[in-house]
Amino acid sequence: MFGKLIEEKIREAMEAGEFDNLPGEGKPIDLEAYFATPAELRLSYSVLKSARCLPEEVELRKEIESLTEQLAVCTDDGQRRRLNEQIRSKTLKLNLLTDSNRRQRGKRS
Secondary structure (H helix, E strand, C coil), rough: HHHHHHHHHHHHHHHHCCCCCCCCCCCCCCCCCHHHHHHHHHHHHHHHHHHCCCCCHHHHHHHHHHHHHHHCCCCCCHHHHHHHHHHHHHHHHHHHHHHHHHHHHHHHH
């Protein structure tokens, strides 16, 4: 019963054009960040992401990825040093946070 209702609502939305011109339309879904997240945290992170509330670890991973992309195209030596330092700093913070979370989970087990 719910399946038919859901299908009907989706069909109505498609006919109304509610799925037209969505961001990323026609492009493959990038699941790299999803699979980079530890399996035991994926569901909770997904729920938080849907609520637009990302955990600090995820934000740090995104920032590191963005800085790495900037570094790849950067030609200025001074800027490259600053980007490398930011990457190292954020990576250290991520590693400390991940280790702390791992230790907390170990204490609860």
